[in-house]
């Protein structure tokens with residue numbers, strides 16, 4: 001496998017220039033800060049100078065003393081204080097000021113990512129700095145066996161294919177898989193000509209009975225003493241939220257020990273992009289067209305994972321391929337929970353074909369959906385309740401996300417306001433439910449030194465009523 | 471006859487980078503690196519630190535045997551090339567051995583240029599280009615009380631500082647009116663000159679050595695200056711510049727001006743032969759004309775491009791032209807320059823004497839040069855602004871007032 005590394009990411013829109021990162025860095029490292037926040041082009045905006053740990057580092061190439069080298073395991077460009085002769089040629093190699101002169105020491109200083117636990121990120125109060133560990137996931141799992149055949153016939157840029165391959169790679173061969181009608185069997189999981197498209201037993205239940213069939217399979221395995229097998233579904237939102245819902249609800253209520261993964265692309269995409277129960281308000285679909293009268297779907301989506309929490313399942317979680325670290329951790333917990341009770345993982349999956357998103361922008365869409373709170377990342381257990389795994393505070397406006405998606409192109413101001421209000425309402429409800437669990441570390445406060453975002457307890461009257469009605 | 475698909479002559483920055491670049495595209499094509507040196511690769515730039523004792527000679531080597539094994543490259547030391555037969559595609563060594571190549575990289579760098587000074591050939595003098603030179607200078611320094619250095623370029627000044635710090639009484643003779651001409655303007659140079667004077671180094675600027683003679687049976691020497699004065703010293707270092715090492719190419723048909731002439735792909739005039747580094751005369755970024763810019767950043771970039779061409783890598787990039795870059799430390803202080811830092815004609819110059827000295831040179835609202843003393847700046851950031859010809863008209867005042875922050879900002883915007 002090629003190299004991929006963890007990285008410190010910077011989101012300029014969240015930075016308010018407080019300087020906590022620099023203060024912490026210089027305290028921890030003793031000397032000048034190895035990252036620099038600098039004023040941006042716009043008043044109140046900021047930019048960052050930091051070592052990007054380049055893949056083809058010029059600083060290393062021009063060093064005459066052999067003092068700089070890229071570590072093959074961590075990807076960090078290390079600096080050897082002993083070998084360095086302070087000639088500063090490295091600073092001529094770096095176009096980002098990632099290696100710069102510490103005026104006090106009169107030597108260069110550069111970021112070493114604090115051995116994989118960067119202090120600046122922990123100190124950042126707005127979430128502008130983020131430690132992304134997708135690189136180590138890739139390195140850890142990249143070599144694991146892919147349990148699908150190479151040639152699945154998904155659309156170009158299909159996010160669901162990504163989810164299937166990642167999920168099965170992580171879960172491994174000791175599993176039995178159900179893929180009810182939808183894109184997943186459609187692109188070939190159930191195979192052709194008597195051969196399956198997977199390297200694990202796979203079957204193709206009806207759209208309506210997936211959870212029931214899995215219940216039976218699990219019970220049989222239990223009976224013969226095979227308690228180690230993950231009995232699971234990779235189902236679409238239609239087969240979960242609509243036609244298959246009674247079976248899912250029943251299995252959840254009975255606490256069947258299965259792992260049910262819903263890949264939610266917000267509609268019946270493989271049959272021609274019809275609306276489903278999880279299609280969001282305002283979306284264009286082939287059955288909610290945009291014309292003189294209709295302007296896309298007129299109803300809100302049902303929040304399926306939230307409905308599952310009402311079943312008091314062993315485990316319920318949401319995830320997005322925009323945040324792989326989070327997805328992988330949840331896969332772990334979901335598998336574990338599936339040996340104890342009903343385990344439900346809802347993964348949001350933008351569809352380049354049906355949503356009119358360029359295939360190159362799918363992951364960007366995933367990230368923006370989360371960053372705007374259109375999608376919230378959380379998990380629930382029937383013992384600990386609900387907790388956010390990514391802070392919903394300080395989101396970007398939903399319109400920024402919606403504007404990147406073709407199926408929302410027609411939306412007018414009123415519809416946009418409706419979507420934003422719906423998102424705010426859902427987040428407020430989740431915050432109520434999460435009131436007992438601490439928020440994840442990043443983003444303790446809004447950029448600009450503002451107050452902490454309103455706590456769940458201080459919700460205004462009408463919103464509270466609205467939530468209560470829901 | 472030994473043979474290589476890729477034959478690299480020289481074992482320094484340009485050749486090493488070509489090796490890397492070739493291996494990115496062709497993991498196992500037969501490769502050999504020939505060098506006249508007896509040591510594994512090291513950088514000439516490290517030599518002042520060997521002279522001062524800061525770096526141990528065995529600790530400055532840039533690659534070891536494992537590296538060459540891992541990269542499937544035969545490393546051949548003590549192999550001085552003396553001739554090139556471009557028709558037969560062979561390189562002849564001093565030992566008489568002949569190597570055949572499919573593609574050849576000329577990366578023999580530069581060698582000290584010895585000025586035609588009367589009597590110099592009868593005097594024992596030092597130069598500083600190889601590890602053995604550095605060891606020789608270091609040991610000679612130990613037994614000397616005084617030194618005279620010809621030339622106040624990078625090499626001369628580095629060595630002068632080394633020797634002054636070691637307690638020698640040092641005199642530097644420079645033809646030009648200032649030290650480090652070309653990199654720094656007079657105001658910047660004056661600060662550097664003052665530092666040397668402050669450390670007891672005598673700078674004789676605007677002076678030429680016209681004659682040299684051995685004294686004391688060769689244990690010391692005297693140099694005569696063009697003003698009739700004489701300087702005596704135990705040690706003589708000649709550092710009056712370098713000349714591309716092209717002697718071995720005589721009669722090969724490879725076109726040479728002052729260095730080996732190359733095109734934007736680092737190809738020489740002869741098919742199958744590339745050149746990179748100090749030996750090459752490649753395009754200058756500003757003038758678009760062939761120029762000698764003997765520094766590591768250009769050697770590295772040219773080496774990479776040449777390697778890509780030799781391996782026929784379809785993603786080879788054209789050489790954008792070389793920019794002079796200088797990061798110079800003297801007595802713990804810092805002087806930096808990049809681009810046309812001394813330009814005066816047709817440019818807009820902003821100088822500042824606050825907290826050190828800086829000189830920003832703009833043309834058509836774009837940065838073309840930057841130099842500073844005692845005020846470090848991000849050389850690579852400024853270099854990128856120059857190379858990309860970034861239009862600064864929107865932020866010129868801010869840039870001039872706060873160049874570091876503004877430069878960092880501009881680069882951060884390019885890539886987060």
Ligand SMILES: Cc1cc2nc3c(=O)[nH]c(=O)nc-3n(C[C@H](O)[C@H](O)[C@H](O)COP(=O)(O)OP(=O)(O)OC[C@H]3O[C@@H](n4cnc5c(N)ncnc54)[C@H](O)[C@@H]3O)c2cc1C
Nearest residue numbers: 480481482483484505506551578579580747748764765766
């Ligand atoms: C004292 C000193 C200080 C310097 N300081 C700086 C600095 O601060 N910044 C900067 O950017 N640059 C500096 N330089 C210049 C820099 O070192 C050179 O630009 C760089 O080394 C050029 O690399 P190169 O590979 O082209 O050639 P070189 O480094 O010159 O290497 C040439 C190689 O070819 C070999 N060779 C030569 N002739 C033959 C032959 N006939 N047959 C076989 N092998 C041969 C040599 O042994 C050597 O391995 C300095 C140089 C010196 C000497």
